Amino acid sequence: MVQQGTEALLLAILGLFSLCVVMVFLFVIFQKKKNVLLMHQTEAARQYEKEIIESQVEIREQTLRNISWELHDNIGQLLTLAKIQLQSVKENPHHITDVNDNLTTIINEVRSLSKSINPDYISKINLSEAVQIEIDRFNKLNYIKASLTTKGDIFQLDKKAEIIIFRILQEFFSNTIKHSKATELAVEMEYVKNKLYIKAIDNGRGFEVNNAGNNGIGLTNMKKRGALINAEVAINSEIDTGTSLIIALTNTR
Known part of the structure; x- marks a missing residue:
């Protein structure tokens, strides 16, 4: 009886030891995972x-390029026109009204441009307003016929997601603008409850989406960036028809 009791005790100790080893092993695996x-x-x-x-830096760089374009293509032309108008004032004094109107336009354009590079101004506007500024610039500079349609009640997104x-x-x-040779660009932003759907469509020459060579024009970056904020990003294109970008994001703010 004593021997049987001793064997049972040893078995119990061995079982307990084995259980401890297993638990330690599982704990180590858990910690590693x-x-x-x-x-x-x-x-x-x-x-x-x-x-x-990186996105903030790229947006700043794009903003500087935009300023360069505006100075050259818009304000530069207005100033040239003002110079021509001033030269004709001596012979046609009534042209002074045209000069005054043109100078007023130039002043307003410079004020608008100064707002676009003010960090405080940019940080206060929402995504829809920022996109509208881009659309207005395209139309003003005659780069492309662009439009923005916003549907639903606009809600605030996380600033980093924006x-x-x-x-x-x-x-x-x-x-x-650079590659598609499109003449029209239409953007639609739809706010539905806590979801934001964005569709941008151009009528350009299109391309083969599955062609690996097209990854060099930013398609991979778009999808990679979308994944960082759990946004679904889809790009569709047909040769001689156009290209569309679709973004779907759930607001977690």
């Missing part, structure tokens, strides 16, 4: 912040 998950989360957060910074979406749209707009 937890560490890997935390590492991935940290890396994802780092990549997200890096992308935000930066990403605005940069995606800027890339699409840039491709449309």
